[in-house]
Amino acid sequence: MEEKEISQAVIGRLPRYLRYLGELKDEGVERISSQDLSALMKVTASQIRQDFNNFGGFGQQGYGYNVGYLYDAIGKILGLDRQYKFIIIGAGNLGRALGNYINFEKRGFIFRGMFDQNPDLVGNSVRGVRVMPMEELERFISENDIDIAVLTIPKTSAVSVAERLAGTDIRAIWNFAHVDLNLPERIQVENVHLSDSLMKLSYNISRYQQEKE
Ligand code: NAI
Numbered sequence: 001m002e003e004k005e006i007s008q009a010v011i012g013r014l015p016r017y018l019r020y021l022g023e024l025k026d027e028g029v030e031r032i033s034s035q036d037l038s039a040l041m042k043v044t045a046s047q048i049r050q051d052f053n054n055f056g057g058f059g060q061q062g063y064g065y066n067v068g069y070l071y072d073a074i075g076k077i078l079g080l081d082r083q084y085k086f087i088i089i090g091a092g093n094l095g096r097a098l099g100n101y102i103n104f105e106k107r108g109f110i111f112r113g114m115f116d117q118n119p120d121l122v123g124n125s126v127r128g129v130r131v132m133p134m135e136e137l138e139r140f141i142s143e144n145d146i147d148i149a150v151l152t153i154p155k156t157s158a159v160s161v162a163e164r165l166a167g168t169d170i171r172a173i174w175n176f177a178h179v180d181l182n183l184p185e186r187i188q189v190e191n192v193h194l195s196d197s198l199m200k201l202s203y204n205i206s207r208y209q210q211e212k213e
Contacts, residue, residue: 021071033064090152091116099126155179
């Protein structure tokens with residue numbers, strides 16, 4: 001596959017393609033034209049072609065896209081052709097909710113450990129995974145080859161915990177704390193702010209209202 005810089009906007013659209021293609025695959029659909037995929041996903045056919053052209057096209061003239069092939073190829077681009085082991089730091093409401101979500105496993109993200117500084121929570125389990133004290137963090141990461149740390153702790157703690165993580169071989173942080181983390185380049189950080197999505201929703205509510213008025 002061609003090695004070129006793909007825009008984050010395109011990368012951001014790939015999981016949605018993957019979701020739809022996965023559903024088509026489950027329904028036994030073997031091929032789909034860009035027009036049909038466009039109608040299904042409510043994305044223009046030219047957008048789909050442009051997006052897929054970033055990866056060499058995937059299409060075959062007069063045939064459409066091979067659903068299984070496209071699903072595997074996009075999965076591979078997204079790095080989903082392998083497994084990632086993750087831990088959750090912060091066994092509160094959000095950490096437990098994420099730990100309880102089994103679909104991450106289906107995508108190859110394996111929940112291996114949970115940590116919290118609160119001694120009352122240590123020893124509890126979430127889906128069979130025990131909450132451990134923070135003292136065990138570095139040892140656990142190294143002994144279990146953990147790839148990803150999910151941060152579901154308050155922003156006041158997130159910076160110092162991230163500094164500790166920088167001293168380990170962790171490869172990425174999925175950061176739910178509302179603070180930007182300054183980490184070595186080798187550690188990938190994905191910040192998640194559910195409120196951003198909510199604000200987009202409120203924008204669309206008001207835009208729809210304005211259009212109707
Ligand atoms: P929570 O209070 O239920 O849980 C936080 C947990 O973190 C507690 O169990 C606490 O003992 C633990 N903790 C605090 N400092 C720690 C440290 N230094 N090391 C290890 N554990 C530590 O809070 P909740 O509702 O689970 O939210 C967690 C954080 O995520 C909050 O800061 C909240 O603002 C944020 N959040 C972010 C969202 C997003 O979309 N990015 C959505 C919801 C919450």
